[in-house]
Amino acid sequence: MAKTIAQEFKKGLWDEIPPFRLVLGLCPVLAVTTTVENGIGMGLATTFVLVCANMLVSLLRNVIPPKIRVPCFIIIIATFVILVELLMQAFAYGLFLNLGIFIPLIVVNCVVLGRAEAFASKNKFLPSLADGLGIGIGFTLSLGVLGAVRESLGNGTLFDYPVFGPNFQPFEFMVQAPGAFVALGLLLCIMNILGKK
């Protein structure tokens, strides 16, 4: 029995939320989540690529010869990534400066290629759209949450507004690379406790 479109959408938000449940696509997750803004910006860029690539792959799934499906997927994904990069340079250059190299690296984000290969190439248009949106929003939420934890503890701010008052001593470890692993590990731990019931 095939799942409904709503179920395809919902699974990305909890059951298969990419960085926490599948522990996939960790490179941007760890690298850019020093602030909430960067995390959400990166998440939205990835969501755009994911949704567009999923739709196109699903539409072309009967045209693309199986032997060269991966090169075809990569072309499709790379096209949308460059599109995002150009648009971000034009309309959100500050964010582009913060995310830098990690925007072009969406091409090799295994969440994006993974959804194209495992889902969109085997499913119809609407379920693929729902799948892309769900996974993308899940990815954005995870990056936002991780960014919020790291920015608030490591810098004492959220969206650049101070949250703990003037006497707060920032725990700078959290915005450095090792802090990313610790924060992710703790969030995974919380997710597992909540999921156990």
Add this chain to the structure above:
Amino acid sequence: MREMVKMVITLTVLAAFSGGLLSAVKGSTSDRIEQAILEYVQGPAILSIMEGVSNDPITDRFTIEINGEDKNFFVGKFDGVPKLVAFEARASGYGGEMGVMVGVNMETGQIHGVGVTTHSETPGVGSRAETDIRFKTSFVGLPVTDEDKVRIQNDGGAIANIGGATITARAVALAVSRAGSLYKEYESQIKTKAETFSG
């Protein structure tokens, strides 16, 4: 054989379509991107040099072709009269090429201010060229074309050194003196073009 042909055609069509789409988008966003880069990369330096001007120097800019390249000049106006012009000059610092924005008062030919735009100097050492007030203000008021004065004190000039970052300080001074010789060479052109912004 037929399968082979089909694979080649699919990939070619896909790649051609993708290339066409991207070049269309690139064409339509390139102006916006240029403006954004000016605002974010050179903008902070320009605005810090041109404090108190009555216009937006990033919009009021003109270009002069120098050695086959279009160079941007930014105009600063006081009470509607173009008085300042800022442009970028480059020199090699300790960690690589540095970009220095130089603001020149067109009436007196004096330096109005300098600001580092791009650099890859050591954080906390050479990077102080961006922030060190004593270093930056020592440029102000010097005639931009006076090569003997636009040097660090160690080299017999009038520019304050940055402790521990002599190479960086020297590079900034060199960039400014290059800006001076460029200003000397193109002074009349710069003034004519800047005049068109008056009013």
